[in-house]
Amino acid sequence: MRILRAIEYRRMPWKNGGGETVEIAVSPDRATLADFDWRVSMATVAADGAFSSFQGIDRTLSVLEGHGLTLVIEGRPPKLLTVADPPLSFPADVPTSSRLADGPVTDLNVMTRRHALRHRVRKLHVEGSLPIATNAREILLFCHKGSVALGTQGVSATLHALDTATLQQPIALTLSADIASEVFLIEMMSG
Template sequence: MARLTMMRILRSSEYRHMPWKNGGGETVEIAVSPDRATIADFDWRISMATVATNGAFSIFPGIDRTLSILEGSGMTLAIEGRQPKLLTASDAPLTFPADLPTSATLADGPVTDLNVMTRRQALKHRVRRIHVEGSQPVATSARDLVLFCHRGSVALVTEGVSATLHGLDAAVLVQPATLTLSADIASEVFLIEIGPA
């Protein structure tokens, strides 16, 4: 029996703005599952935040997180039990447990980051930064797939369903069997794959 791909488009103007769990700033929530879940009961959550000062990250028990730098010079992350790591916009996304004490020191001014979190006992995730110019097929076996358009505009087609994402828009796809991305100018997307642990 053929799988039916469901796609939901999320426009940046519709994102929810929420205070950080530790009260130190503001998060822009891109997508969360289940819908309207809080920071206490989500299965997975994708958000952006601007980090303007050095300081500690919020602790999320039982959660794995991946951080990617979108804008700015980067920040050094001090994660308990690991060597400090400078994370910049040219680096691969960094995955670590969100329940380990973590602090950030800005390299040179504020940064904007992309934050992906999943509940460890139930789910796992992978984040890839993809540069798109022309047409490009994407292979995935994810149960849920979220595309976040960071720069430019990207058209996506999956099993006859199509949409265009502009800067900071996102799409949530359920069980995509095939996916093709295309862009007339150099664009950048983050591919977030979520599946059972």
């Protein structure tokens, strides 16, 4: 288990130069935008515009803060994505743009290289104890709101808002929270 604190995240410009990304984690370590296997990041979208294109990459987007944005993904009807919606998956190499509903939005972005990996992102409400079983080769737990304790195979840690844990091949995991908290479970699986 590796704990990544929000204060340690790396800030970098968007690929298309239109904003700033907060890189939470990337694999392999220190990979660039051209050679990552997977990447998890947050971004603030402050204006309407085109998304950066990533050839051969699949992406999942979740709205963390703000009033939402309408995604225009080639080949699909426009989709309003808000904080209340489940994560939305789409290819990162098709033309995609967004229109803000009402002011800036902060999003969580998960990307995997299509022929090497696939991923799944689930938003979980944690209050009390919540057991998690997964057969993913690697998982990330991103604490969006509140504070969550996690335990697996005799190891435990606490995540506060915007902290992340990465775990290799976990078999079973238990999340617990004294107050209502929200966590994104990101599973990385072989392609």
